[in-house]
Each structure stands twice: as structure tokens, then as C-alpha cells.
Amino acid sequence: xxxxxxxxxxxxxxxxxxxxxxxxxxxxxxxxxxxxxxxxxxxxxxxxxxxxxxxxxxxxxxxxxxxxxxxxxxxxxxxxxxxxxxxxxxxxxxxxxxxxxxxxxxxxxxxxxxxxxxxxxxxxxxxxxxxxxxxxxxxxxxxxxxxxxxxxxxxxxxxxxxxxxxxxxxxxxxxxxxxxxxxxxxxxxxxxxxxxxxxxxxxxxxxxxxxxxxxxxxxxxxxxxxxxxxxxxxxxxxxxxxxxxxxxxxxxxxxxxx
Amino acid sequence: xxxxxxxxxxxxxxxxxxxxxxxxxxxxxxxxxxxxxxxxxxxxxxxxxxxxxxxxxxxxxxxxxxxxxxxxxxxxxxxxxxxxxxxxxxxxxxxxxxxxxxxxxxxxxxxxxxxxxxxxxxxxxxxxxxxxxxxxxxxxxxxxxxxxxxxxxxxxxxxxxxxxxxxxxxxxxxxxxxxxxxxxxxxxxxxxxxxxxxxxxxxxxxxxxxxxxxxxxxxxxxxxxxxxxxxxxxxxxxxxxxxxxxxxxxxxxxxxxxxxxxxxxxxxxxxxxxxxxxxxxxxxxxxxxxxxxxxxxxxxxxx
Amino acid sequence: xxxxxxxxxxxxxxxxxxxxxxxxxxxxxxxxxxxxxxxxxxxxxxxxxxxxxxxxxxxxxxxxxxxxxxxxxxxxxxxxxxxxxxxxxxxxxxxxxxxxxxxxxxxxxxxxxxxxxxxxxxxxxxxxxxxxxxxxxxxxxxxxxxxxxxxxxxxxxxxxxxxxxxxxxxxxxxxxxxxxxxxxxxxxxxxxxxxxxxxxxxxxxxxxxxxxxxxxxxxxxxxxxxxxxxxxxxxxxxxxxxxxxxxxxxxxxxxxxxxxxxxxxxxxxxxxxxxxxxxxxxxxxxxxxxxxxxxxxxxxxxxxxxxxxxxxxxxxxxxxxxxxxxxxxxxxxxxxxxxxxxxxxxxxxxxxxxxxxxxxxxxxxxxxxx
Numbered sequence: 026x027x028x029x030x031x032x033x034x035x036x037x038x039x040x041x042x043x044x045x046x047x048x049x050x051x052x053x054x055x056x057x058x059x060x061x062x063x064x065x066x067x068x069x070x071x072x073x074x075x076x077x078x079x080x081x082x083x084x085x086x087x088x089x090x091x092x093x094x095x096x097x098x099x100x101x102x103x104x105x106x107x108x109x110x111x112x113x114x115x116x117x118x119x120x121x122x123x124x125x126x127x128x129x130x131x132x133x134x135x136x137x138x139x140x141x142x143x144x145x146x147x148x149x150x151x152x153x154x155x156x157x158x159x160x161x162x163x164x165x166x167x168x169x170x171x172x173x174x175x176x177x178x179x180x181x182x183x184x185x186x187x188x189x190x191x192x193x194x195x196x197x198x199x200x201x202x203x204x205x206x207x208x209x210x211x212x213x214x215x216x217x218x219x220x221x222x223x224x225x226x227x228x229x230x231x232x233x234x235x236x237x238x239x240x241x242x243x244x245x246x247x248x249x250x251x252x253x254x255x256x257x258x259x260x261x262x263x264x265x266x267x268x269x270x271x272x273x274x275x276x277x278x279x280x281x282x283x
Numbered sequence: 284x285x286x287x288x289x290x291x292x293x294x295x296x297x298x299x300x301x302x303x304x305x306x307x308x309x310x311x312x313x314x315x316x317x318x319x320x321x322x323x324x325x326x327x328x329x330x331x332x333x334x335x336x337x338x339x340x341x342x343x344x345x346x347x348x349x350x351x352x353x354x355x356x357x358x359x360x361x362x363x364x365x366x367x368x369x370x371x372x373x374x375x376x377x378x379x380x381x382x383x384x385x386x387x388x389x390x391x392x393x394x395x396x397x398x399x400x401x402x403x404x405x406x407x408x409x410x411x412x413x414x415x416x417x418x419x420x421x422x423x424x425x426x427x428x429x430x431x432x433x434x435x436x437x438x439x440x441x442x443x444x445x446x447x448x449x450x451x452x453x454x455x456x457x458x459x460x461x462x463x464x465x466x467x468x469x470x471x472x473x474x475x476x477x478x479x480x481x482x483x484x485x486x487x488x489x490x491x492x493x494x495x496x497x498x499x500x501x502x503x504x505x506x507x508x509x510x511x512x513x514x515x516x517x518x519x520x521x522x523x524x525x526x527x528x529x530x531x532x533x534x535x536x537x538x539x540x541x542x543x544x545x546x547x548x549x550x551x552x553x554x555x556x557x558x559x560x561x562x563x564x565x566x567x568x569x570x571x572x573x574x575x576x577x578x579x580x581x582x583x584x585x586x
Numbered sequence: 587x588x589x590x591x592x593x594x595x596x597x598x599x600x601x602x603x604x605x606x607x608x609x610x611x612x613x614x615x616x617x618x619x620x621x622x623x624x625x626x627x628x629x630x631x632x633x634x635x636x637x638x639x640x641x642x643x644x645x646x647x648x649x650x651x652x653x654x655x656x657x658x659x660x661x662x663x664x665x666x667x668x669x670x671x672x673x674x675x676x677x678x679x680x681x682x683x684x685x686x687x688x689x690x691x692x693x694x695x696x697x698x699x700x701x702x703x704x705x706x707x708x709x710x711x712x713x714x715x716x717x718x719x720x721x722x723x724x725x726x727x728x729x730x731x732x733x734x735x736x737x738x739x740x741x742x743x744x745x746x747x748x749x750x751x752x753x754x755x756x757x758x759x760x761x762x763x764x765x766x767x768x769x770x771x772x773x774x775x776x777x778x779x780x781x782x783x784x785x786x787x788x789x790x791x792x793x794x795x796x797x798x799x800x801x802x803x804x805x806x807x808x809x810x811x812x813x814x815x816x817x818x819x820x821x822x823x824x825x826x827x828x829x830x831x832x833x834x835x836x837x838x839x840x841x842x843x844x845x846x847x848x849x850x851x852x853x854x855x856x857x858x859x860x861x862x863x864x865x866x867x868x869x870x871x872x873x874x875x876x877x878x879x880x881x882x883x884x885x886x887x888x889x890x891x892x893x894x895x896x897x898x899x900x901x902x903x904x905x906x907x908x909x910x911x912x913x914x915x916x917x918x919x920x921x922x923x924x925x926x927x928x929x930x931x932x933x934x935x936x937x938x939x940x941x942x943x944x945x946x947x948x949x950x951x952x953x954x955x956x
Contacts (some may be wrong), residue, residue, distance in 0.1 A: 075354055084498060105430075105434065106433075106434045106435075109436065113438075117493075128442070131442055131446055132449055134445070134449055135442045135445045135446050135449065138442070138445055139438055139439070139442050140438070140446065142441035142442060142530055143436065143437075143438025143439075144436045144438075147441070147513075147514050147515050147518050148515045148516055148518050149516050153449075170449075173451050179473075212316065273483065274548065275421040280343060295670050298670060299670070300670055300671075302672070302673075303669075322768055323770035323771075323772060325767070325768050326770070327668075327669040327670075327767075327909060328662070328665040328666045328668070329666060330666045330671040331910030332662065332908075332911065332912030332915060332916065333908060333909045333911075333913055334912040334913035334914075334915070334916030334919075335912060335916050335919065336913075337912070355918060357919070358920050358921075359648075359923060362594055363920050364597075364598060364919075364920075365919050367594065367595050367598060367919070369596060371595065371598075375601055386661050393922060394919075395921070395923045396923055405833055413913070413916070423899075424773075425773050425899055425903075426773050426774065426899070443934040452935075452938065453935075455935075457924070457926075457927035457928055457930065457931045458923070458924040458927045458928075474921075474924050475923075475926065476923055476926070477927070478927070494914055496809050496909045496912060498770045498771060503920060519756060522927060522930055537923070538925075538926070539922055539923070540925055540926055540929065548949055554923055554926075555691075566621045
């Protein structure tokens with residue numbers, strides 16, 4: 026691990042009129058680190074993720090990202106062109122609903138290859154070979170490469186979405202409830218796969234989830250949010266074993282008892 | 284006003300008023316300054332329907348002067364009904380000389396073809412464009428496609444070509460084949476067959492594109508790079524025909540298939556009628572050419 | 587021997603001569619005069635003026651006759667003429683509150699200042715074909731209540747006194763209304779531009795979209811606050827003169843739709859509006875326009891865009907019947923160059939397909955033999 030973080034977030038707030046989306050969130054994310062943002066719906070975790078992935082502009086605060094060339098750039102001062110370029114090269118965004126992150130009417134191969142073509146790869150054979158490779162890494166049979174995701178199961182779609190995001194070798198991936206809406210057995214397989222990929226590729230990730238089991242399996246560090254504010258943060262094991270904030274204690278006890 | 288008077292409605296010379304022509308010329312100049320960029324313009328209603336060449340007619344009406352010689356083709360031919368109609372329109376409202384010969388024209392308005400005879404410096408080719416947006420069938424929203432052009436996000440265009448190859452083993456786009464202009468904007472060359480794409484590359488003629496219904500004008504200035512999109516390992520290729528023109532024997536030209544009878548008999552003849560007639564006048568013969576054929580080679584249909 | 591036969595100038599000229607003949611029809615029947623059309627097919631003339639965006643009954647009547655009664659063709663003729671006219675200026679905004687009302691109804695109040703005025707309406711007629719009309723029977727002189735001395739306040743103004751309805755849309759002070767006939771359409775568009783496009787939009791298209799909002803595709807709970815039809819004065823500011831110059835009056839139909847709105851974080855619960863205004867007398871069009879206008883304000887009011895009627899690019903791009911008919915009918919034009927290209931492609935792909943089949947077949951036979 027380098028001695029510099031990848032992302033620095035400082036006093037980030039987002040208000041919708043007088044309503045709080047998220048307020049005064051500050052943290053650093055290090056290369057290769059997985060941070061889980063946990064909370065119930067309405068806690069502000071999705072607003073935070075939208076701000077960090079620049080799909081939403083915060084009301085105040087800053088977020089800086091260390092580019093591949095080592096330069097620090099402030100996200101909300103970048104042009105839309107730069108942000109969109111970042112989004113399809115060095116970043117990934119995994120939506121809860123794969124249909125939001127995939128092109129449902131083009132083949133699996135093209136879904137994976139799109140980012141490569143967007144950054145200028147013009148060799149069909151090479152693009153296809155890369156797509157085959159990535160499909161196998163997310164455990165999709167090669168012979169499904171020309172099928173459209175419409176014909177895929179929910180779990181396969183989610184794995185395809187992950188492959189589509191990782192094909193350009195991003196350093197930071199945002200995930201919004203990546204296992205939401207999947208059967209429990211499918212969830213387990215997906216989490217296993219994700220954990221393997223994150224470790225192998227040394228990815229940094231910010232995972233938003235309401236499911237403490239997801240946080241426990243994937244993340245090294247976690248933040249607990251309530252009513253738009255961070256109520257507790259720390260190493261995942263520590264927070265889950267020894268929750269300090271009353272809300273976290275409630276959350277942990279209610280879930281672990283089940 | 285007398286309801287039965289004959290001067291109840293009168294039209295300005297050359298149909299468009301001068302203010303409108305100035306507005307269109309400004310759009311054309313902007314288009315020339317930014318090759319391949321679609322310039323929005325306040326398209327007017329024209330006396331022919333939208334989709335029938337109103338964009339091309341507005342462009343032609345705005346640039347035509349009394350000394351110009353106009354040629355109008357549709358499907359490569361001088362004598363298709365819409366070409367005849369547009370030519371007659373300009374003969375009537377602008378009183379310019381018209382011609383069917385490519386070499387003699389200063390302005391050529393076209394639908395779906397580029398003449399076979401290479402164009403020269405000083406000529407203007409005006410294309411009639413139905414859908415100017417090459418990304419339209421991949422992304423229906425104007426607000427989004429405009430952003431994609433602005434940010435040069437053309438990955439989606441290659442996704443379409445990738446899908447063609449994955450499904451059909453080849454790029455299955457045979458006309459309106461997208462091109463990149465001067466290394467920047469992806470452009471729809473209008474529904475010309477891709478056979479004509481190479482003719483656009485570094486052409487000495489000025490190429491103007493008018494889309495009336497969609498209210499866009501764009502341009503390719505003379506000697507501009509026009510490159511058809513492709514993959515390194517599936518490169519762009521034009522249609523080839525297995526046989527020469529049955530009337531003039533020309534090879535490496537675009538051919539129309541003509542049905543001769545109802546038992547599947549057919550022949551292939553030049554789509555560019557002027558080119559075909561010229562060749563025959565110069566003594567070239569195809570295998571089905573009549574021995575004593577006149578140079579005009581056409582007959583008005585019986586009533 | 588093949589001789590190329592293609593449409594020529596003579597064929598076109600002859601086709602148009604035949605059209606002129608069919609348009610005139612039986613010469614024993616007297617030719618229609620424009621004043622007959624203006625007087626007796628007045629609502630058809632109104633539609634041509636409204637969607638043709640040109641207020642001139644005589645020209646509209648000429649267009650109706652020239653188009654043989656084909657309304658979209660007539661609208662097209664008027665548009666193609668209108669577009670060539672020089673622009674002298676823009677009139678001041680019309681004050682519909684000062685309208686010389688011939689019809690004014692409200693569905694939200696039983697009675698209101700100025701009263702309900704039915705005017706010349708098809709409402710409550712029994713749709714029974716009337717043989718007397720065919721026989722050209724004399725028509726009684728109508729009885730009309732004398733016109734009220736003071737103008738009728740608009741229902742929206744009455745509601746606004748209580749703060750129950752949103753104010754007229756707020757535009758920046760320096761906002762100059764756009765002109766869709768002079769500037770290219772760009773999305774997203776301001777409401778003034780959108781209303782212009784809707785006002786010349788196809789009656790049938792807007793009717794169907796408005797209807798769809800009532801059937802649950804973006805329901806917006808409309809009430810007819812008011813419909814008024816009548817004459818309004820047009821005035822033009824002339825720089826040389828210290829007062830606005832009256833140009834005359836035009837007949838228009840205005841519909842103010844009042845729609846339920848639950849309010850949002852910024853705005854207390856209040857009624858919102860949909861607005862329709864067209865040349866001449868056309869309640870159907872004005873009402874449909876108002877429904878569509880309200881549906882298209884979804885984004886502005888923070889509502890989810892879920893249905894076609896709320897989609898600005900969809901509605902405005904397809905509401906113009908002159909554009910629509912041109913592009914649909916252009917499919918009649920020759921496309922044989924492109925068709926040839928497709929034909930060639932399909933033939934090649936079929937040949938490849940057959941070649942693959944033939945390669946596979948020997949194996950199949952062998953398998954079958956085993």
C-alpha cells in the first residue's frame with residue numbers, strides 16, 4: 026500500500042431543500058481498501074454514494090481523487106468530460122439493478138467490450154478475446170457471449186455488470202447494494218466472487234449496503250450512517266465486535282440475533 | 284380582399300426571403316468551420332413535404348446565384364420523379380440553368396448517391412438528409428446525443444459495429460454508413476450506399492448536408508478527411524458487383540438491379556444515368572445494350 | 587430489349603392535371619366559393635388557421651379547397667406560404683381577460699362573475715342527422731344575452747386571490763419569448779416555446795395524448811377551470827409612436843385546466859395549471875393542449891416522468907403533422923439504391939449461410955448412418 030490515500034472526502038454535505046441528504050461526511054480511502062457504508066434506507070448512504078460518484082453535486086464539502094499520474098484532482102471542479110472519462114476508465118459503478126448498468130439489448134460481449142471501444146480499442150478480435158476472458162472470470166460460459174442480458178438470470182446479469190466495469194482495470198469501484206434483490210444462495214456466490222476479484226485486482230471499493238453480512242465479508246473498514254450523519258466508523262471487525270454508538274449496537278444486536 | 288382574386292397569395296423570388304437565406308448561409312458557414320458538426324437552423328416549411336428534400340432545397344436556395352448551373356439527382360438518376368420536381372422548382376423560382384451533366388453543374392443536389400464522375404474544385408454537392416444524427420438509433424434522445432458529440436463519446440457506435448460482426452460475421456451496414464470527419468465528429472453521410480463513402484474523402488468539392496425536418500445543416504469542406512468507421516481486423520469495404528453495367532459495360536460503379544420479367548430475369552445497370560449515357564455516347568457497350576441506342580436512353584411512360 | 591422507363595416531367599404534369607380535374611369534380615355542380623367555406627365550414631377553416639399558424643380565413647379556405655378537404659394538406663399549404671412572409675414585429679401579449687366572450691364555461695364553479703355563457707356549442711345537441719339541413723331550410727335568428735359591460739374575470743384570477751393556484755409561470759425579467767418559426771428547436775425547451783409547438787400541434791395527436799393522461803398514463807387530475815372563446819384585440823408597439831397601435835381582433839379559444847397538486851418541499855399544496863390556446867374555435871384542441879402542457883411540466887414540478895405525454899422530446903418532436911406526414915409519406919419516394927445495398931447484403935449472408943449448411947450436412951449424414 027502506498028503512503029497516500031486514493032480518495033479524500035472532507036465535510037461533504039448534500040441538502041434537498043431543507044431536508045438533509047447527508048451531512049458533514051469526512052473520510053479517506055486507501056488504495057486496495059474496501060469501505061462499507063451501512064445504514065437503513067433514508068440514512069443518506071445512497072446520497073453519499075451518488076455524490077462520490079459525481080452523479081450528484083454536493084451542497085458543500087470537497088472530494089479529491091488521486092489520478093493515475095499521481096495528481097490530485099478535486100472531483101466537483103472537473104469538467105463533465107473529465108468526469109465521464111474517469112467513470113469509464115479508472116472507476117466502476119455497480120448498480121443494484123443490473124438493468125441500470127447494462128445495455129439490455131446488446132450482447133454480453135459488447136457489454137463487456139464497450140468500455141474498451143470507448144477508450145479507442147479498434148481490434149475486434151482483441152476486444153472479443155478480452156470479453157471471453159472476463160466472462161470466464163465472472164463465471165459466465167463463453168458460449169453465452171453473443172446472448173443479450175435479457176436472457177440472463179439476475180445473478181448472471183449482476184456478474185456481467187461487474188465484468189463490464191472491471192474490464193478497463195479501474196482502481197476504484199462504487200457498489201450500490203450489489204447483492205440486493207438476489208436469492209440468498211446466489212448472493213453468497215456473488216459475494217465470494219467479488220471478494221476474490223477485489224483481492225486479486227487490489228481494487229479499492231465503496232460498498233453501500235443495509236446488510237451487515239455483506240459488510241463483514243467484503244470490507245476492511247465501515248461507516249455506519251443514520252439520518253444523514255456518520256454515527257460510527259472503524260475497522261469492520263472492531264465495529265461489529267465492539268459497537269460503540271448506541272445505534273450501531275442496536276443494529277448489530279438486532280441483526281446478529283437473527 | 285376579393286375572395287376570387289388571383290393575387291391572393293404571392294411568393295418571394297427564389298421562394299425563401301433574403302433574411303432566411305442569410306440565416307441559412309450563417310449555418311452553412313458555421314458547418315464549414317466545424318466539419319461534421321450538426322448546426323441547428325430554423326428550418327422553414329417548404330412547398331414540398333418534409334422528408335422529400337426540404338433541407339437540401341433550403342441549402343440550394345440559399346447558395347444558388349443567377350450564374351449557377353444546377354443538377355438534381357435522386358438515386359443517381361436525373362429523371363426520377365422527385366429529381367424532376369425539384370429541378371422544375373428551381374427552374375421556376377430561381378430561373379437558373381439546369382443540366383443533367385455532372386461536369387457542367389456548379390451545384391448538384393442529390394438524394395442517396397454521389398455521382399460516379401469525380402467532382403472538381405468549385406462544385407458544391409448538396410445532400411438531402413432524412414436523419415442527420417448517426418447515433419439516433421442507438422440513443423433516441425437529442426439531449427444525450429448532443430452531449431456524446433460534445434464529449435466525443437463514440438464508443439456506442441463501435442458497439443453497433445461489434446454487434447454486426449458478432450451476429451453476421453461482417454459489418455451489416457450497407458448505407459448511411461457512419462464516418463468520422465477530420466478526426467473529430469462522427470457524421471451520417473445521408474443514406475448513400477457505403478459504396479460512395481470513399482468519394483467523400485478529400486473531395487475537391489464542397490459537400491453540404493441539409494436536414495429540413497430535423498433542422499440541421501452540416502458540411503464537409505473541400506479536401507477534408509472522411510474516414511468510414513471500422514475495426515483494424517474487420518476493415519471497411521465497399522460493395523462490389525459481379526458484373527459490369529449491362530448497358531455501358533462500366534465496372535467499379537454502383538449498379539441498380541432491374542427486373543426484366545416475372546421469372547427472376549434481371550439485369551444490372553448504372554445507377555448514375557448521366558455517367559451511363561456519357562459512356563454509351565463514347566462508344567462503350569454492355570452486353571444488353573441496344574445496337575442503335577440513342578444517347579438519352581429514356582422513354583416517357585405512356586399515359 | 588430493355589429501355590429505361592422512369593417518371594418524367596410530362597407524367598408529373600399530367601398527374602397534376604388529373605388532380606385538378608378530380609378536385610373540380612362534376613362540372614355540373616357549382617364550384618365552391620371561398621366565402622361559402624369561410625362561412626359554412628368555419629371550424630375546418632379554424633383548424634387550418636390554428637395548425638397552419640396563420641390567421642387568415644380566406645387563405646385557409648383556399649387551402650381547404652385546394653387540398654380537396656384534406657386538412658393536413660391544407661395546413662401544409664398554409665405553412666409553406668406563411669414561412670415566406672416577412673416578419674414586421676411581434677404584437678403585445680393578448681389579454682384574454684378582456685376578451686369579447688361568445689362562449690365561456692367553467693366546470694369548477696356553478697356560477698361566477700360574468701356567468702356561464704354557452705355560446706355556439708355542439709354540447710347537448712343530439713347527434714341526429716338533420717335532413718332539413720340538406721334541404722337548405724331557413725335558420726332562425728339567434729337570441730343572445732346582451733354582452734356584459736365589464737369584462738369577465740378569468741377563473742384562474744379568482745383562484746389566485748386565495749393563493750390556491752400557482753401564479754403565472756415566472757420568467758426572468760429579461761426573458762424574450764421564443765419563436766419556433768424563426769429559431770431552431772432545442773431540447774430541453776422553455777414553456778413558452780413548448781406552448782407554441784403545442785398550439786400548432788396536430789389535434790388528433792394531442793387529443794390522444796391528453797386522453798392517455800386521463801386513462802392513467804401520467805394522471806394529473808384535471809378540472810376545466812375555464813374555457814372561453816371570443817374576440818381579442820391585437821396591439822403592436824411601434825417605436826415611433828407613444829401608444830400601442832391596434833391591429834384588429836382575432837377569434838381564439840383559451841382553456842385553463844386546473845390540476846391537483848400535493849405540494850413539495852418548496853411549495854405548499856396548491857392547484858397547478860395546464861394551458862391551452864388556439865386560433866379560432868376549437869375546444870377539443872385547446873383542452874387536449876392544456877392536458878399535455880400540464881403533463882409536460884412533470885420535471886418542473888418534481889413528478890416522475892413515466893408516460894409518453896410527459897416526455898418533452900417525444901411529444902414535441904412528433905406533434906407537428908406537417909413534419910409527420912412528410913416523413914411517413916416520403917417512403918413512397920424511390921429507395922432502390924439503398925434497397926439494392928440491402929439486397930446485396932442479404933444475398934451474401936444467405937450464400938454464406940448455405941455454404942455453412944452444406945459443410946455441416948455430410949457429418950449429419952454420417953451420424954445418421956451410424
